[in-house]
Every structure is written in C-alpha cells, then in structure tokens.
Amino acid sequence: xxxxxxxxxxxxxxxxxxxxxxxxxxxxxxxxxxxxxxxxxxxxxxxxxxxxxxxxxxxxxxxxxxxxxxxxxxxxxxxxxxxxxxxxxxxxxxxxxxxxxxxxxxxxxxxxxxxxxxxxxxxxxxxxxxxxxxxxxxxxxxxxxxxxxxxxxxxxxxxxxxx
Amino acid sequence: xxxxxxxxxxxxxxxxxxxxxxxxxxxxxxxxxxxxxxxxxxxxxxxxxxxxxxxxxxxxxxxxxxxxxxxxxxxxxxxxxxxxxxxxxxxxxxxxxxxxxxxxxxxxxxxxxxxxxxxxxxxxxxxxxxxxxxxxxxxxxxxxxxxxxxxxxxxxxxxxxxxxxxxxxxxxxxxxxxxxxxxxxxxxxxxxxxxxxxxxxxxxxxxxxxxxxxxxxxxxxxxxxxxxxxxxxxxxxxxxxxxxxxxxxxxxxxxxxxxxxxxxxxxxxxxxxxxxxxxxxxxxxxxxxxxxxxxxxxxxxxxxxxxxxxxxxxxxxxxxxxxxxxxxxxxxxxxxxxxxxxxxxxxxxxxxxxxxxxxxxxxxxxxxxxxxxxxxxxxxxxxxxxxxxxxxxxxxxxxxxxxxxxxxxxxxxxxxxxxxxxxxxxxxxxxxxxxxxxxxxxxxxxxxxxxxxxxxxxxxxxxxxxxxxxxxxxxxxxxxxxxxxxxxxxxxxxxxxxxxxxxxxxxxxxxxxxxxxxxxxxxxxxxxxxxxxxxxxxxxxxxxxxxxxxxxxxxxxxxxxxxxxxxxxxxxxxxxxxxxxxxxxxxxxxxxxxxxxxxxxxxxxxxxxxxxxxxxxxxxxxxxxxxxxxxxxxxxxxxxxxxxxxxxxxxxxxxxxxxxxxxxxxxxxxxxxxxxxxxxxxxxxxxxxxxxxxxxxxxxxxxxxxxxxxxxxxxxxxxxxxxxxxxxxxxxxxxxxxxxxxxxxxxxxxxxxxxxxxxxxxxxxxxxxxxxxxxxxxxxxxxxxxxxxxxxxxx
Ligand code: FES
Ligand code: FES
Numbered sequence: 001x002x003x004x005x006x007x008x009x010x011x012x013x014x015x016x017x018x019x020x021x022x023x024x025x026x027x028x029x030x031x032x033x034x035x036x037x038x039x040x041x042x043x044x045x046x047x048x049x050x051x052x053x054x055x056x057x058x059x060x061x062x063x064x065x066x067x068x069x070x071x072x073x074x075x076x077x078x079x080x081x082x083x084x085x086x087x088x089x090x091x092x093x094x095x096x097x098x099x100x101x102x103x104x105x106x107x108x109x110x111x112x113x114x115x116x117x118x119x120x121x122x123x124x125x126x127x128x129x130x131x132x133x134x135x136x137x138x139x140x141x142x143x144x145x146x147x148x149x150x151x152x153x154x155x156x157x158x159x160x161x162x163x
Numbered sequence: 164x165x166x167x168x169x170x171x172x173x174x175x176x177x178x179x180x181x182x183x184x185x186x187x188x189x190x191x192x193x194x195x196x197x198x199x200x201x202x203x204x205x206x207x208x209x210x211x212x213x214x215x216x217x218x219x220x221x222x223x224x225x226x227x228x229x230x231x232x233x234x235x236x237x238x239x240x241x242x243x244x245x246x247x248x249x250x251x252x253x254x255x256x257x258x259x260x261x262x263x264x265x266x267x268x269x270x271x272x273x274x275x276x277x278x279x280x281x282x283x284x285x286x287x288x289x290x291x292x293x294x295x296x297x298x299x300x301x302x303x304x305x306x307x308x309x310x311x312x313x314x315x316x317x318x319x320x321x322x323x324x325x326x327x328x329x330x331x332x333x334x335x336x337x338x339x340x341x342x343x344x345x346x347x348x349x350x351x352x353x354x355x356x357x358x359x360x361x362x363x364x365x366x367x368x369x370x371x372x373x374x375x376x377x378x379x380x381x382x383x384x385x386x387x388x389x390x391x392x393x394x395x396x397x398x399x400x401x402x403x404x405x406x407x408x409x410x411x412x413x414x415x416x417x418x419x420x421x422x423x424x425x426x427x428x429x430x431x432x433x434x435x436x437x438x439x440x441x442x443x444x445x446x447x448x449x450x451x452x453x454x455x456x457x458x459x460x461x462x463x464x465x466x467x468x469x470x471x472x473x474x475x476x477x478x479x480x481x482x483x484x485x486x487x488x489x490x491x492x493x494x495x496x497x498x499x500x501x502x503x504x505x506x507x508x509x510x511x512x513x514x515x516x517x518x519x520x521x522x523x524x525x526x527x528x529x530x531x532x533x534x535x536x537x538x539x540x541x542x543x544x545x546x547x548x549x550x551x552x553x554x555x556x557x558x559x560x561x562x563x564x565x566x567x568x569x570x571x572x573x574x575x576x577x578x579x580x581x582x583x584x585x586x587x588x589x590x591x592x593x594x595x596x597x598x599x600x601x602x603x604x605x606x607x608x609x610x611x612x613x614x615x616x617x618x619x620x621x622x623x624x625x626x627x628x629x630x631x632x633x634x635x636x637x638x639x640x641x642x643x644x645x646x647x648x649x650x651x652x653x654x655x656x657x658x659x660x661x662x663x664x665x666x667x668x669x670x671x672x673x674x675x676x677x678x679x680x681x682x683x684x685x686x687x688x689x690x691x692x693x694x695x696x697x698x699x700x701x702x703x704x705x706x707x708x709x710x711x712x713x714x715x716x717x718x719x720x721x722x723x724x725x726x727x728x729x730x731x732x733x734x735x736x737x738x739x740x741x742x743x744x745x746x747x748x749x750x751x752x753x754x755x756x757x758x759x760x761x762x763x764x765x766x767x768x769x770x771x772x773x774x775x776x777x778x779x780x781x782x783x784x785x786x787x788x789x790x791x792x793x794x795x796x797x798x799x800x801x802x803x804x805x806x807x808x809x810x811x812x813x814x815x816x817x818x819x820x821x822x823x824x825x826x827x828x829x830x831x832x833x834x835x836x837x838x839x840x841x842x843x844x845x846x847x848x849x850x851x852x853x854x855x856x857x858x859x860x861x862x863x864x865x866x867x868x869x870x871x872x873x874x875x876x877x878x879x880x881x882x883x884x885x886x887x888x889x890x891x892x893x894x895x896x897x898x899x900x901x902x903x904x905x906x907x908x909x910x911x912x913x914x915x916x917x918x919x920x921x922x923x924x925x926x927x928x929x930x931x932x933x934x935x936x937x938x939x940x941x942x943x944x945x946x947x948x949x950x951x952x953x954x955x956x957x958x
Contacts, residue, residue: 035192036185038417040365041450045874048365076185092183096175099842103672104182105189105365105417130883137874139365139418140672142849142911143882145842 007068009034010078016065024060024068025049028075036076036108040137047136050109050116051075057116059135076108079115090156091115091149100149102140110136110146118154122161126151165690167754168681170902173838174691177676187415190369190384195443198371199228201433202289203446204279204296205455206271209305209527209867210318213267213278217297221281224295226288228440231280231432233268241265241435244428244491245400248498250330250523250643258330258523261321263491263530265401265428265435271300272320272490273527274867275455280432282440286447305527305867309464309485312526320490320525327525329488330497334505335518335581340470343479343516347470351553357541358937359462359487359860360853361454361877362534364671366417368457369447370430372437380408383434387413388424388669389709392646394701396426396494402435409434413699416671420850421533422457423671424711425494429456454872459860460534462487463500463541469549475559477568479516482508482545486523489530496532497523502642503538503630509579510546511590511628511804512568517581527867533711535850536629536912543627547917551624551924552933561921562603565594565626576898583630585802587895590626593828596893597806601826606810619813620823621926625918628804631906632717636796649796650714651706652723654683654730656789658775660768661693664726667707668719669699672846673908674839675715679723681835682902686727688754688767705792713906716835717801717897724901725793733789734770740781741765741773801897801905805829807848807914809922818945820856820923825888827914832897832905840907844890847911853880854912855919859938878938927951 002017009032018027028034028051039061040048049061052074081087091114094100101107110133117132118124124132129150130143138146168174181187218230243262251257267278279296283289306312306320312327320327344350370385381404387393390411397411398404416423429446437444448456464485470478486500505519554564570577572589579585598604606622613620633639636647653665662683670676680694697703707719731751738756739746748759757764765773773780774789810824827844834840857878861870871877896903916937923939924932930951935943 029192033194034185035189036187038189038366039191040367040417041874043450043873043875045879046365046450079184088183095183096179099176099838101179101182102674102842102846103364103366103418104178104187104415107182108185111183126887127883130885133882137365137879137881139363139420139850139879140846141842142845142847142888143880143885144845144888147882147887 003066005066005069007070008072010074018065020064020066022065024051024063024065027065028060034075034077038105038108040105045137047113048106048109050112050136052112052116057113076111079111089115090160091118091153094153094156095149098145098149098152100141100146106136106138110138114150114153117150118157122154122158124151124154165692167684167688168691169685170681170835172681173836174677174681176674177680178670178674189366189415189417190371190386191447193371193384195371195373198443198445199282199284199440200286200289201280201282201436201444201446202286202293203277203429204281204293206267206274206276206278208271208300208302209274209307210303211271211300212303213269213271214299214301216279220295220297221292224288224292226284227281227292229282229436230296231266231436232278233264233266236264236266237268242401244426244431245396246492246496247494247645248643249645250332250497250501252331253333258497259324260492261324265431273529274869275529276490277428280436282436282444304865307526307528307862307864307867309487309524309526311864312524313485313522320527324525329492329523329525331522332501333520336516337518339516340479340481340518344470347478348473349471349557351469351471351549351556353467353549353552353934355465355545355548355934356936357461357463357465357544358854360460360534360858361860362420362422362457362460363879364418364420364422367448367450367453368423368427368429370433371443371445372434373443374438374441380410381434381437382410382412383430384412384414385430386416386423388419388671388711390669390699390701391667391707392709393426393430397431397434401431410702413669416669419671420535421460421537421711424709425458425532451873454877455529455869458493458532459489459529460531461541462531465545467545467549469553471553471557475557475564475567477512477514480508480514482519484521486521487528487531488523488525489528490525491530493530493532496530498643499533499538500541504542506582507539507542507628507630508546509581510543511570511626513570515580528862535847536909537712539629539909540851540913540916543625543913544917547625547627548920551921555928561624562598565624566591583800585628586799586898588628588802588804588830589893589895590804593804593806593830593893594626596828596891597808597826600828600889600891601808601824603808613812617815619815619926621811621813621922621924623809623918623920623922623925625807625914625921627914628802629909629913630800630802631713631909632797632801632900633712633714635798648708649794650708650718650722651792651794652719652726653705653790653792654726656730656771658772660689660771662687662689663695663697664723665697665704666719666723667704667709668715669710671710673710673715673843674836678716678835678839679720682720682723683727686724687730713908716904717900717906718795718797720904721797721901722793722795725795726791729791729793730789733791736785737770737773738765740785798899801832801900803829803831803905803907803910805910805914807918809915809918811919811922811926813923813926813944815948818941818948820939820944822852822856822919823886825886827888827890827911828893829907829910830894830905831892831907831910832894833903834892834894835904840892841890843907844911845888847909848888848915849880849885851912851915852919855916855937855939857938
C-alpha cells in the first residue's frame with residue numbers, strides 16, 4: 001500500500017507515492033536521488049540527516065514521509081546564497097573559510113543545524129553553539145573549527161539580513 | 164588565470180565545494196542499474212558451533228534471490244581472509260595463524276561474525292528473508308578478556324592454539340634490563356589497561372559489487388582507505404580474480420581512522436555474490452552493525468616497571484603486555500601491538516635498556532586492528548603514565564624528570580635500544596613551547612580558583628614521539644610485513660599545461676586534493692586551480708598502498724615530488740631543443756624554462772604543448788608526451804612528536820571530569836598547509852580525549868555480548884565536551900623525506916590520552932590516587948573517590 005503526499009521540496013512543489021513506513025531520509029536518498037542528506041546511525045544520535053521541516057531542524061531518519069504532506073522541506077541541496085546566483089549560503093561559505101569540515105560526511109547535517117541555530121538566536125555565543133550542536137556528531141574535526149565556522153556563519157547571516 | 168599556491172600557504176580546500184553542497188559521492192550514494200540488496204546475517208553468540216543452516220524459508224520469502232553461507236564458499240573453493248603480517252616469537256617460531264573464512268565455517272567466534280548473506284530485490288525483502296533463516300547454534304562459553312583467555316581452563320577458540328596465544332613475542336635486551344634493575348635506586352611499577360575502542364567514522368561501511376559478463380570484469384565500490392590493497396588481497400588471495408579483471412573504487416569516504424584500511428570479508432562476499440546472482444549487489448552497514456563488525460582498536464593489559472638511579476635518570480624499562488586480537492587475525496592485526504608498539508617504548512628519553520614481552524591473544528570479540536595511532540598511543544600511554552608515577556614516587560617535579568631524561572636536540576640522529584633510529588627532533592623545544600602556551604606558570608592560581616568552587620584541578624603532560632610514514636619496505640619485511648610499503652604518483656601534464664595527478668594514497672578527510680595540488684603548483688609553477696588529484700580507483704591510478712599511519716604526505720607526497728622532478732627534467736630536455744641551448748644551461752623557475760644568463764625562455768605551457776605536438780621534435784632522442792611516474796620507498800620511518808598539556812577540573816560531587824584547557828605543540832616536520840595540519844591536530848586530539856574520558860567498548864564475559872553496541876551506549880565526544888584547544892607546531896625537518904615532512908594525522912591521538920589521564924591523576928593526587936584507568940567516566944571517578952573514603956572537599 002502506498003500513499004500520495006505533496007510537499008514543497010527546496011522551493012518546488014513535489015508529489016510522491018510512498019509506503020507509509022518510509023523515512024524521510026530514505027525518501028530523499030532512494031526515491032528522490034537527493035543524497036546530500038546522510039545516514040550515519042540507526043538510533044537518532046548523529047545528526048548527519050538533519051533537514052528543515054517547516055523551517056525547523058529535524059532528524060530525517062526518525063521522521064515518516066507522510067508527515068511531510070503540505071509542508072515545506074529544505075535539504076542541503078536547497079541551500080543557496082543570493083537568489084539567482086551561484087553563491088553558496090553564508091554558512092556554507094563560513095565552513096569553507098574556517099575549515100569546518102574534513103571528510104564531509106557530517107557536514108550537510110551540521111550546516112542545517114547551524115543555520116537553524118543562527119536563525120533562532122542571532123547573537124550566538126561559543127557556549128550556545130557547542131550546546132546547540134549536541135545532536136550532531138563529527139568524528140573528524142574535533143569540533144573546534146565547526147564552532148568557529150558556525151559563529152562566523154551566523155555573523156554573516158546577520159549582516160546579510162541587515163543589508 | 165589562477166595563482167600559484169605554494170608550500171606553507173593555506174588555500175581553502177578544493178574538496179569542500181562538493182561536500183558543502185551535498186554533492187559528495189559516497190558509496191551509499193551510488194546506484195547501479197538492476198541493483199539488488201544484500202544483508203549479512205551475523206552471529207548473535209560470542210562463541211558457538213554452527214550445526215546447520217536451513218535456508219528454505221528464507222529462499223521462499225518474496226524477492227529473495229540467494230542465500231550464501233560458509234558451505235557455498237567452501238564449495239566454490241575460495242580462500243579465507245589473509246593476514247598481512249606474520250610475526251614470530253623470540254625463537255623464530257611463527258605466530259599461530261588460523262583461517263579467517265569470509266563466512267563462518269564450523270564455528271562462530273564473536274558476536275557479529277558473518278554467517279550468511281541474503282540477497283533480495285530490496286533491502287526490506289533481504290531483511291525479511293534474513294529473519295527466516297533457521298540457524299542451529301550450539302552455544303559455547305565465551306572469553307573476552309585477555310587475562311581470562313590465557314588461563315588453562317579458558318574456552319579455546321581454535322583447537323591448535325593452546326591457551327589462545329597467537330604469539331609470545333618480545334623485543335629488547337632482557338638480560339641488560341635485568342642487570343640494570345639490580346642497580347636501580349628506585350623501581351616504579353604500574354599496571355594499566357588500554358581500553359578497547361571503536362573507531363566510528365561517521366560514514367558506516369558500505370560496498371557495491373558488479374560483474375560484467377561481456378568483459379569478464381568485476382567492479383567493487385567500497386569504503387576503503389586502500390583500494391589497490393583490497394584489489395590485491397581479494398583478487399589474488401581470496402577470490403582468484405586476476406588483477407586486470409578487477410576494479411576497486413573507493414570514492415568519497417566519510418572518515419577512516421584505520422577502521423577502513425582492512426580487507427573485510429563483506430567486500431569479498433559481495434563481489435563473489437554479484438557474479439553468482441548476475442546482478443549488482445549493494446550492502447550498507449547500519450551503525451549498530453558497524454559496532455560488531457568494524458575492526459576494534461587498542462585493548463591491552465600491561466604491567467610496566469621503570470628502573471631509575473638516585474637522580475631520577477631512567478636506567479631500564481620493562482613492559483609485559485597482553486594484547487587482545489579478537490576472534491581472528493585481521494589484515495594488520497598482529498603487527499599493531501608488537502612492531503608498532505614496543506619500538507616506541509623509548510619515547511623521547513635516553514633509557515639505555517628496554518625489554519618488552521607481548522602475548523598476542525585470541526578472544527571471542529571483534530578482531531582488533533589498527534585504529535588512529537595504532538600501537539603508538541598504547542606505547543605513549545604506558546610510558547608517559549610511568550614517568551609520572553616515577554616522578555611522584557621519587558618526589559621529582561614531572562617536568563624536571565622529563566628534562567633530565569630527554570634526548571637533547573643535538574643528539575639526533577638517535578638510536579634507541581629498540582630497533583628504531585630517530586632522524587630528527589627537538590622534544591625539549593616542544594616542551595618549552597607548550598609550557599608557555601599552556602600558561603603553566605599560573606596554574607596554581609587557576610587551581611586555587613577551582614578549589615574555591617569545591618573542584619579539583621589537575622595538569623597533565625605527555626611528551627611523546629611516534630613512528631610514522633609507514634614505510635620502508637625492506638625494514639617492514641624484516642618485521643614480518645607480507646607487502647611493500649612504498650607509494651606511487653603519476654604527474655600527467657596535458658597539452659595545455661594543466662596537470663592531473665594520479666596518486667596511490669586515499670583522501671578521506673585529510674585534504675589531499677588541496678595539499679598535493681599545492682606541492683605541484685609550487686614545484687611546477689602552475690596555477691593551483693589547474694591541478695587535479697585523482698585517487699581511489701584502481702582503473703585510474705597505477706598502484707598504491709593507500710592512506711594510514713600518516714603515510715600520505717610522507718610517502719605519497721615524496722613520490723609526487725619525485726615524479727614532478729622528472730617532469731621538470733624532461734621539460735628541460737624539450738626546452739633545450741626548442742631554445743637551441745645545452746641542457747645543462749636550462750634553468751627552471753616560476754613556471755619558466757630559460758637559458759641561463761639570457762632572456763630566452765619558454766613557459767611551462769609552451770613546453771607542454773611542444774611535447775604533444777612534436778613537429779620539429781628530435782624523436783630519436785626524446786619521446787613525445789609529458790607524463791612521469793615515480794615510486795618512492797623511504798629509507799626510514801619519520802618521527803613526529805611533541806608535548807601535550809591537558810588541564811582538567813574534577814567535580815568531586817559527581818565525579819565529572821571537564822577538560823578545561825588543552826595545549827599541543829607538535830613537531831610534524833615541514834608544514835605544507837597550516838590550516839589542514841591544525842585541523843588534523845584538533846581531530847586527533849579529540850579522538851584521544853574520547854578514549855581518556857568517554858569511549859569504551861565493553862563486553863560481557865561468558866556470553867561475549869558487546870554491551871556498548873550503539874551510539875546510545877558508546878559515548879562519543881560532542882561539541883560541548885570540549886574547550887577551545889591551543890595547537891601549534893615546533894618543527895624540525897625530517898632528514899630523509901624530500902620535503903622534510905613527518906606526518907600529522909595521528910599525533911593528536913598519540914599525545915592526548917596520557918596528557919588527560921595524567922591531569923586527572925594530578926587533580927586527585929592529594930587524595931592518594933596514583934592511577935585512573937580509561938575512560939575516566941564520572942562513575943569511575945566517583946567510585947574512586949568513595950573508595951578512597953577521604954573527605955570530599957566543598958564548602
Ligand atoms: S542518521 Fe539521523 S541522527 Fe543519525
Ligand atoms: S567532517 Fe568527517 S565527520 Fe565531520
């Protein structure tokens with residue numbers, strides 16, 4: 001048995017037929033070929049799969065696809081800088097600038113969490129960032145450059161808003 | 164036109180664009196037409212006789228195409244997984260080397276041991292089929308700890324391995340050590356455990372295999388740190404596939420840390436299965452599956468004794484270690500607790516006599532193999548803990564005792580009593596630098612501030628050396644390596660002057676695409692953006708031993724440097740022809756070939772163009788084309804080292820240890836890209852801090868169940884566990900690698916566990932605590948404080 005769901009995926013109206021038990025992470029990766037959302041665990045601990053549903057960060061490995069119906073979903077593939085340009089999002093730029101990634105596997109989830117953090121609280125402190133990244137594991141970077149990147153990215157997002 | 168970006172610069176990484184935008188290409192992202200799904204059925208028992216497998220219900224399950232077991236492996240006459248190192252005991256008796264079948268035969272020896280492989284149209288169908296397999300186990304008692312495993316009445320894993328001892332190995336001059344102990348003014352003793360770890364790269368292992376009957380070729384995509392070695396081992400020794408009929412690809416790999424540098428049974432099973440079902444087969448491990456199948460690391464139980472004279476000079480060091488191998492010998496298994504451990508027990512000190520005995524022991528646990536640092540963190544931990552114990556027993560300051568025994572900078576090259584010769588180093592310089600950066604001077608003030616809040620503050624040192632750039636083939640061969648340890652690179656200059664490099668190392672986070680491009684940009688004077696690095700595909704890259712043991716830049720970078728020199732040499736020949744000058748008069752600088760003392764010159768692009776458009780070209784003496792290759796096999800290991808200082812605060816109410824400051828000053832030789840080196844140091848340190856404070860793989864004795872079998876039970880360091888670290892380099896140059904590089908991938912993990920535990924012990928020393936085993940969890944510390952039954956401070 002499948003159900004039909006319609007939602008906005010990275011700004012585009014999308015309709016798919018899914019098994020009701022399909023996880024959003026699987027739907028994205030297997031059915032929609034958006035493999036930027038990664039799966040790093042089976043216990044909702046690692047955060048590699050974070051996407052934005054209704055503008056809020058969620059772990060797509062624990063969310064069933066029918067929950068998407070009618071909602072906007074943003075994945076790493078939908079991030080962008082100035083509209084109509086090839087630019088990356090300021091948070092992506094900040095990660096590049098401050099070496100906030102190594103193998104890149106945790107990176108999409110980190111970026112989605114980071115953008116949500118910076119959106120929620122514009123004047124992030126180091127402690128806020130460290131606390132806010134609790135649900136995202138990175139095995140490569142030792143977090144230091146991720147923390148620096150998130151703070152720089154948040155500042156850049158603020159500056160962009162102010163313009 | 165882009166710019167030349169040279170050695171020592173910190174350009175942003177080339178690889179980042181795809182990772183930041185979700186366009187990386189990891190094995191699990193790959194789809195092949197007609198792809199099927201495979202699921203491994205693994206033993207739920209630590210130790211059991213495999214009495215029979217009834218496949219019928221599974222085979223009748225919807226979508227299931229095949230169920231493969233050890234009997235099928237046998238029927239096809241296939242080999243087991245080879246071990247890459249053969250060690251021997253002091254009398255030259257080789258280690259016991261029982262077969263490691265790719266699917267269990269007769270017995271299972273650890274929870275997670277592979278029993279069957281189920282292939283179906285979809286992963287759900289494969290899982291459903293796997294549930295229906297009827298496997299008859301006769302459960303046997305398991306033994307998981309090394310102390311238990313060597314007892315005469317312990318369960319035996321293999322009939323012909325008495326007491327489960329794979330090898331009773333030793334290194335050093337036992338008699339000299341005994342003599343020195345007799346003369347000692349003081350002998351310090353220490354018993355410790357180096358806890359078992361699970362590497363946990365964030366990308367779980369995965370593989371896809373495909374067989375193409377038209378060309379009789381196999382392709383395996385796998386999460387590997389060394390695709391050529393997988394091709395060699397699997398093709399030649401397991402599946403009997405000729406090398407030219409087998410392509411192994413390791414595309415983007417989400418972290419390795421050693422865990423992905425072995426040839427795994429899954430790779431062999433899936434490749435074999437793809438031909439049997441005539442469809443591509445994909446397998447992606449779950450994280451929980453990784454816990455019981457990724458090779459584990461460390462797991463030593465050690466007794467150490469240090470003999471000192473009345474001034475605190477080290478006279479001799481004696482170490483007895485029991486090292487857990489798990490249920491089988493993995494690719495590098497027996498090499499890690501022996502050759503990569505004992506030769507580092509000299510550390511940065513002048514200890515004249517060292518003896519080490521290692522009993523390598525089988526147990527009913529996941530096989531143990533190399534994990535970041537591999538053997539060297541274990542050596543550093545026992546030595547640096549021992550130094551602190553000796554200092555405190557003799558009442559000598561911990562920095563002072565290190566200074567008294569350190570190899571002075573002028574004494575390099577320095578021959579240790581345990582095989583290795585350090586070519587260069589400056590441990591005292593690293594120590595001095597770290598003391599300043601860590602503001603040790605004012606530690607007392609910070610300690611008093613902590614005390615006023617009822618907290619105990621401690622400071623811990625670790626001054627260490629490692630052997631890396633694993634390497635020289637000849638030396639490794641003497642120690643039991645069954646393969647070579649060189650590296651190769653091809654520099655292909657295109658007719659328009661852009662460059663593609665094919666290199667045998669593998670990039671899984673280390674930034675090779677950037678660092679190697681800097682080397683080429685620097686040496687050839689071509690724009691950084693005009694250099695691409697190709698790796699991880701046996702069809703595109705000539706050969707290579709892959710990435711582990713901090714060997715990529717040290718050995719691979721040297722091969723690249725040599726190949727680049729050959730390009731320049733050939734370019735000079737072409738220029739000499741074009742400029743009608745003698746070859747000896749041609750100079751190459753900043754991307755230009757010129758005739759010395761004149762303004763006649765040709766650009767690198769012009770030379771490249773002429774090489775591929777050989778009109779008017781002396782074809783009798785010069786071949787067209789501009790592509791050169793080099794294989795590099797170094798003369799020695801390299802010896803990075805340094806000084807790490809950890810500062811912790813312990814809350815006696817809860818037993819929680821908080822890392823409050825961390826300083827590392829490391830000697831990594833020449834730094835090609837300081838941004839990348841710093842990132843490697845951060846990551847490495849946190850992996851060592853993870854071992855010291857959080858991570859532990861715990862087994863249940865008797866049943867052999869892994870109790871810490873998921874991210875819920877195995878505590879991984881998270882962002883809010885850590886302070887901002889201060890890392891710096893204080894480098895001496897390696898004297899034998901072309902660029903003076905030493906390697907930086909593991910230094911953090913080698914230096915940090917001892918620094919952190921020394922700090923924890925320091926914080927608790929006023930309560931009479933002399934040692935804390937890793938991980939120093941709140942529970943462990945709290946119990947220690949209760950058992951000390953000493954008044955817990957706090958107003
Ligand atoms: S994959 Fe979703 S939290 Fe790990
Ligand atoms: S960059 Fe590798 S896990 Fe974070």
